[in-house]
Amino acid sequence: MRLLSSLFIVLCLVFLGFLQPALAVNIGSEVVVPAARRGMGKNGAIWHTAVDILNPGHDDVHVTLDWLVRDQANPNPLSLDAGSIAPGETMVLDDVLLDFGIEAGAGAIRVHADGDVMVNGAVLNTGDDLEYGQSFEGIPVGSAIAAGSTTHVVGLARNDDYRTNVYLVEAAGHDATATVELLDMLGAVVGTKVYELGANEPVLEDVAALGGPDVFAYAALQIFVDEGSVIVGASRINEGSGDPLTLASWWQCGDGGGHDAHWGYCCGMSPAEWGYLGEENALCKDGFAQSPIDISSCGAVAAELPELTFAYGAGVDLDTSNNGHAVVASVASGDGTLTIGDDQYELLQFHFHTGSETFLDGQDFPIEMHMVHVDGEGNLAVVGVFFEIGEGGHSELADIFSALPAHAGDVGHVEGFDLNSLIPGGRTYRFTGSLTTPPCSEGVAWNVYATPLQLTQEEVDAFIHIFSGEEFPDGNRRPVQPLNGRVVQTEAN
Secondary structure (H helix, E strand, O other): OEEEEOHHHHHHHHHHHHHOHHHHHHEEEEEEEEEEEEEEOHHHOEEEEEEEEEOOOOOOEEEEEEEEEOOOOOOOOEEEEEEEEOOOEEEEEOOHHHHOOOOOEEEEEEEEEEEEEEEEEEEEEOOOOOOEEEEEEOEEHHHOEEOOOEEEEEEEEEOOOEEEEEEEEEOOOOOEEEEEEEEOOOOOEEEEEEEEEOOOOEEEEEHHHHOOOOOEEEEEEEEEEEEOEEEEEEEEEEOOOOOEEEOOEOOOOOOOOOOOOOOOOOOOOOHHHHHHOOHHHOHHHHOOOOOOOEEOOOOOEEEOOOOEEEEEOOOEEEEEEEOOOOEEEEEOOOOEEEEEOOEEEEEEEEEEEOOOOOEEOOEOOOEEEEEEEEOOOOOEEEEEEEEEEOOOOOOOOHHHHOOOOOOOOOEEEEEEEOHHHHOOOOOEEEEEEEOOOOOOOEEEEEEEEOOOEEEOHHHHHHHHHHOOOOOOEOEOOOOOOOOOOOOOEEEOO
């Protein structure tokens, strides 16, 4: 093990950070090096794995490594206490499997740190006079491809000159399922395989396992994650020299926990960076009517407002899920409508944030619920409801909060739910705003009730437990946005 003072590396990172905050995608406190090996290989190769761990922060970080054995679940992996890394220094583990006491083996390495680190692994051949190898960038667990998301890998080949290996690693410590498709140059599916992975299970195998053509000069992979959270990639190996090449792929910025991809609540993908994560999210930084806001009850303008009329079902079935950003309860078409004046909206879903995204007179609440509605032209209306802690809780929501989908990709089902129980009644505050998540689209009609509903302390604690820690340093909420001259209205009576 060596520690390097990495002033040059740190300066490069600082420079890149000024260019675009989203470039910090490969920094995290839970990072996976998806392939590692020690021992004899083909054509006389002798492989070993080196791992470099950079501390880009301002405080010492302590690092522990887990060894994940290939082709098996690793619920209780072998661990290595690697020690501490000072700010700006790089820990170099020249032969990391030997540090674990492993003479020969293949798998992956998971790095745990009590602060953000940047990790790179290299599988190196020292079996002949010319050392060569393959670099595997450490991928933060939060950037893994989550259930419902897709990724691609390009540049595969299988012929006399090259072979290609596909690798996957389960990233969240739970079972995962991924479908890997082999695509030809025209995008047609020519091979496929479904991978069922156990906790922390790495897999690496020849692309021939997908059942595609025996020979091809170019192909791509399309990967669908059906359950759980997966890190995936491929490498192309020269049959003559044995020299491998990591192929180009993409992964989502912080979802992996897994959701609709490319944004999160920490680690270079936090709300402050959303506007830089693709042009489609530009409104997150450039918009002038953004949500959430801090409502001033004294500053709200009294007006004659149309009544909010709800036609909600009293015994509906709900499908609940954790999309990596929130717990969402989806409502079947026709089970709920909202009428505001001449405008009618259909209820799509409701979801929860902790703490509340909307503030009232400078104060937040433990949890806020957003009920999302859409009209026939695609216009959105959101009804916001605060929750405070009360001994009685909420009888209908108890079925949801007693079995919260705790991990990204987890799902549930509730029967006989009374949607009417979600409406507190009383005064509302109304304003024009936006979605509180990317792409931060504006033109949303916001209607926030002043009177909170109640959840028990245990229910609130259970929800906060899911959306806390390093991936959710301030919960799953966006900070308050400026009003920029907007008027908040409330009922005149």
